[in-house]
Amino acid sequence: MNFEKTVKQGRILNPLKGFEEDTITFEYRTDPLTGRNTTVIKGMLNYISKFLVSDEDLLNSLVEKTRTDCPFCPESVKTKTPMFPRDFLREGRILVGDAVVIPNLLGHAEQSILVVLSKEHHLKLKDFTRKLFFDGFKGGSAFLRRLREVESEIRFPVFVFNYLSPAGSSIFHPHMQVLVRDRPFYLVKLLLEKSKIYHENNGSSYWSDLISTEKKREERYLFEGNGVDWLVPFAPLRGLNEVQAIVKGKSNLLELSDKEWLGLAEGLSKILKFYHKQEYLSFNIIIVSGPMTEHLDYFDVNLRIISRPGIQALSFTDAWALPYLLWDGEAVEVPELLAEKIRKSLK
Numbered sequence: 001m002n003f004e005k006t007v008k009q010g011r012i013l014n015p016l017k018g019f020e021e022d023t024i025t026f027e028y029r030t031d032p033l034t035g036r037n038t039t040v041i042k043g044m045l046n047y048i049s050k051f052l053v054s055d056e057d058l059l060n061s062l063v064e065k066t067r068t069d070c071p072f073c074p075e076s077v078k079t080k081t082p083m084f085p086r087d088f089l090r091e092g093r094i095l096v097g098d099a100v101v102i103p104n105l106l107g108h109a110e111q112s113i114l115v116v117l118s119k120e121h122h123l124k125l126k127d128f129t130r131k132l133f134f135d136g137f138k139g140g141s142a143f144l145r146r147l148r149e150v151e152s153e154i155r156f157p158v159f160v161f162n163y164l165s166p167a168g169s170s171i172f173h174p175h176m177q178v179l180v181r182d183r184p185f186y187l188v189k190l191l192l193e194k195s196k197i198y199h200e201n202n203g204s205s206y207w208s209d210l211i212s213t214e215k216k217r218e219e220r221y222l223f224e225g226n227g228v229d230w231l232v233p234f235a236p237l238r239g240l241n242e243v244q245a246i247v248k249g250k251s252n253l254l255e256l257s258d259k260e261w262l263g264l265a266e267g268l269s270k271i272l273k274f275y276h277k278q279e280y281l282s283f284n285i286i287i288v289s290g291p292m293t294e295h296l297d298y299f300d301v302n303l304r305i306i307s308r309p310g311i312q313a314l315s316f317t318d319a320w321a322l323p324y325l326l327w328d329g330e331a332v333e334v335p336e337l338l339a340e341k342i343r344k345s346l347k
């Protein structure tokens with residue numbers, strides 16, 4: 001496995017140092033599977049850190065304002081949210097613990113559902129417990145199993161979690177989405193194609209090779225538990241505190257047992273505790289899957305989580321032109337340093 005990087009430098013006369021000549025370092029890293037570039041820029045996390053914390057007063061006022069007509073709060077969830085058609089699910093909604101699974105009013109795919117995760121309208125990141133995630137995952141996977149009984153052709157599911165408006169969520173109340181289509185999302189298609197080629201060329205799975213290589217190298221590896229390995233990617237997709245998890249040997253979401261769902265739930269709750277300590281409050285998660293119709297030896301279900309900017313009057317966003325339109329990656333912290341910070345914080 002090749003972790004390829006090239007270091008380039010730019011020169012400026014720096015006004016902060018009396019116009020002395022200064023060099024800025026750019027590290028171009030190639031993703032070992034996709035070949036996509038991510039530029040690591042040392043010092044950038046510090047430079048943008050003022051945009052990553054939140055204005056507490058503004059946050060609190062938004063929590064109260066959005067609570068008044070929230071469709072997901074316990075008093076409204078049964079009267080203001082859609083139900084599944086009776087022939088799909090007689091009870092109309094799936095309930096697991098505090099999680100409530102409902103169809104999306106508008107949605108993003110032909111099968112688009114929401115998992116309301118909590119009775120609380122707002123949660124700090126430290127309060128996303130493993131039980132909360134686990135119940136949500138069980139609810140989402142119960143929907144997938146029912147969907148497979150009814151529509152055997154539908155193949156590609158993803159779990160998506162956008163928490164708070166900086167992460168693109170229009171509703172404050174904690175909720176996940178499950179989207180299922182007849183065709184994969186672009187990233188899933190790319191990962192499947194590249195994993196297949198890797199398998200043909202090397203006679204082994206990229207994902208198990210990645211885990212064993214990263215475990216040996218230690219610098220980016222975080223921890224494992226219940227069949228799930230956690231690490232900081234060498235060339236992050238988005239690069240704001242990005243962590244990746246891999247579910248060993250399971251190529252689609254229907255193959256996951258309770259043990260592995262728990263592994264994902266536990267790991268997420270740990271990473272969010274780390275984010276909380278850094279004073280972040282917004283994040284995105286994706287869990288990507290191979291087709292539900294077959295097992296693939298060359299692909300493992302995997303997850304990415306990133307933090308997002310804080311809630312502030314300025315509405316700074318890290319979804320700017322370079323990642324959003326040019327499709328390149330930029331890491332604002334050296335991945336190995338991020339891994340070290342997370343490991344220390346979990347001790």
Ligand SMILES: [Zn+2]
Pocket residue numbers: 067070071072073074120121122173
């Ligand atoms: Zn609510």
